[in-house]
Amino acid sequence: MNTTRRQFLFGAGAAALAMPSVGAEFMRLAKDRRLNILFIMTDDHAAHAISAYGSRVNKTPNIDRMAAEGMIFSDVMCTNPICTPSRAGILTGRYSHRNGVPVFNSISPEIETVGGCMRRAGYYTGFVGKWHCGGPASIRNADWDRWLVYENQGQYFDPWFWAPREDGEGVGKVRYPGEYATENITKVTKAVLDEALLGDKPFFVMMHHKAPHRNWLPSEKYRAAFRSLTLKEIPLPPTIFDRYEGRASPIKTTAMTLLRHMRPGLDLKLAEFFAEGRVFEFEGRIYQGRRDEQGRFVDDWPEGMDDRARIALSYLRYMQDYLACVQSVDDSVGEMLEYLKAKGVDRNTLVIYTSDQGFFLGDHGLYDKRFMMEETLRMPFIARCPALIAPGSVNRDLIANIDFAPTFIDIAQAPRPAEMQGESFLDNMKGATPPDWRQSLYCRYYVEGGEHATAAWYGVRTKTDKLIFYYKRGEWEYFDFASDPEELRNRYSDPACADRIAELKRVIAALRQKYGDDDRYINCTEYSL
Ligand code: SGN
Ligand code: CA
Numbered sequence: 001m002n003t004t005r006r007q008f009l010f011g012a013g014a015a016a017l018a019m020p021s022v023g024a025e026f027m028r029l030a031k032d033r034r035l036n037i038l039f040i041m042t043d044d045h046a047a048h049a050i051s052a053y054g055s056r057v058n059k060t061p062n063i064d065r066m067a068a069e070g071m072i073f074s075d076v077m078c079t080n081p082i083c084t085p086s087r088a089g090i091l092t093g094r095y096s097h098r099n100g101v102p103v104f105n106s107i108s109p110e111i112e113t114v115g116g117c118m119r120r121a122g123y124y125t126g127f128v129g130k131w132h133c134g135g136p137a138s139i140r141n142a143d144w145d146r147w148l149v150y151e152n153q154g155q156y157f158d159p160w161f162w163a164p165r166e167d168g169e170g171v172g173k174v175r176y177p178g179e180y181a182t183e184n185i186t187k188v189t190k191a192v193l194d195e196a197l198l199g200d201k202p203f204f205v206m207m208h209h210k211a212p213h214r215n216w217l218p219s220e221k222y223r224a225a226f227r228s229l230t231l232k233e234i235p236l237p238p239t240i241f242d243r244y245e246g247r248a249s250p251i252k253t254t255a256m257t258l259l260r261h262m263r264p265g266l267d268l269k270l271a272e273f274f275a276e277g278r279v280f281e282f283e284g285r286i287y288q289g290r291r292d293e294q295g296r297f298v299d300d301w302p303e304g305m306d307d308r309a310r311i312a313l314s315y316l317r318y319m320q321d322y323l324a325c326v327q328s329v330d331d332s333v334g335e336m337l338e339y340l341k342a343k344g345v346d347r348n349t350l351v352i353y354t355s356d357q358g359f360f361l362g363d364h365g366l367y368d369k370r371f372m373m374e375e376t377l378r379m380p381f382i383a384r385c386p387a388l389i390a391p392g393s394v395n396r397d398l399i400a401n402i403d404f405a406p407t408f409i410d411i412a413q414a415p416r417p418a419e420m421q422g423e424s425f426l427d428n429m430k431g432a433t434p435p436d437w438r439q440s441l442y443c444r445y446y447v448e449g450g451e452h453a454t455a456a457w458y459g460v461r462t463k464t465d466k467l468i469f470y471y472k473r474g475e476w477e478y479f480d481f482a483s484d485p486e487e488l489r490n491r492y493s494d495p496a497c498a499d500r501i502a503e504l505k506r507v508i509a510a511l512r513q514k515y516g517d518d519d520r521y522i523n524c525t526e527y528s529l
Pocket of ligand 2: 043044082083356357
């Protein structure tokens, strides 16, 4: 029994992480010069909350640094914009109907993930953080040298992981009482990398943050500072009062509105906010927190608020905490970059920053994801690797989450498994996009109803426009980006668009055939097939 490894897993806190490290010397001596890969993914971090993507609401200096020193991608899209299916798509390089994970169901441990492919190709493989593709039994042990995963969503405070026991007797819990998840995962991932650097293999490590997922609990470091920000610093998005005129029914019936579906306590923490001595100012009025008969602040809307004021308060409170969570993520990215530099491996490590899907940041009066709209379909994606990528470069190709695995396998110089449906974009990263790169992307979301009362849809997204079919409702939407970048005008019935829509319907049919979407999960619900 190797006591160092056991301590790593089952000791408590910092002591458990006292792994010897070599770093720079190792990399110089290593025979294997294939690139290392550190894949950093957050949960629900929309691109428009990253300053390198032009955020109007925050600054992310470390993520921006990755963009300045690497490549920023404008059109990386999620083939099924919800957590578990997106993750399954990333792990398998396949669409939901081929990897068996269209909703919040478990991935089969029979399926070899990208971790397994990389490991067979001679990489050290590690996975840390949010898995959310089922419990520990859904993880294929053979795929990973080291894995530590959260249960379901994980928790912001006192995080803990499932991990294999060193005695081979199933899995155990590794706990970090008193720690904040975003800081903790940084520390744990560094320990995994320390272990990776002991060997003579390149590494492939996936670091999956919990943040900034609902219900947005910031660290002590940033909580108060972000709560002092007002609508001047966090301005309302232009589409926040969208009335959905002319649109199909799903956006009108969804349960993810700032007005009616934010919880005043759990999400907005209104009592806490007002008890901290704050007021809310909007359109010339000042609102005080509501109190009970004993004078204690309660989790309820201040008196005298109309819908506009409620939407604005809901937005402000949501964004203060969401952005504070993002700030810790940005710190974590900075720390990981510094770590790689200190170990002498920053030039030959491909670092990716992405999120499992996008998110509504009050856009169209909403939060959450699941729609085929730009805010939610787009994944932020930034890649830094001085040995591979020219600094300050921009990529505008239509790329999908199912392309990640084939790309990593390409970097490992291993053959692409036949079942994978995505394409490697290694050439695109080198600045040489293949001339036949895709011009249209097929996406599908399966849940009709569910927690946020959404609608099932499939559709196609091109560089210039988008056609969406809500197949359980028989409704369509067509958006043309040039005339309507904010997707406010559904032009499905506009005769001027008829030819293009007919063409896109043919494209959808062809893509469904190409990828073998036979509607096998058409009757699934939010949690089961
Ligand atoms: C939880 C959240 C939802 C969220 C899903 C999926 N509710 O159920 O708002 O859409 O996760 O998120 S909460 O009451 O727990 O806050 S996902 O990132 O896992 O897809
Ligand atoms: Ca998510």
